Amino acid sequence: MKLAALRTMSAFAMIFALQGCGTSAPASVDGLRRxxxxxxxGxxxxxxxxxxxxxxxxxxICAAAVWTKAECAQHGERG
Structure with a gap:
């Protein structure tokens, strides 16, 4: 599996883990899905x-500013 895929999955795992720790859920599932x-x-x-x-x-994810510009710039640099 490529490193980019692992980083992406790690980011999602962290988002869902934080949600379980009592942080606020997204405003809407539809918004998060968009x-x-x-x-x-797959x-x-x-x-x-x-x-x-x-x-x-x-x-x-980058367009919604979930990650910083610096984090988004790193996508594709490694891997």
């Missing part, structure tokens, strides 16, 4: 198409 999208479903990072799915997900 930001994150559904491209990651993506494993093993093919160029999988990488495009990961990249599309990252674009939504």
């Amino acid at each position: 930001v994150v999208g559904t491209d990651l479903i 993506a494993r990072g093993a093919t160029p198409e999988d990488q495009r799915k990961i990249d599309r997900t990252i674009v939504g």
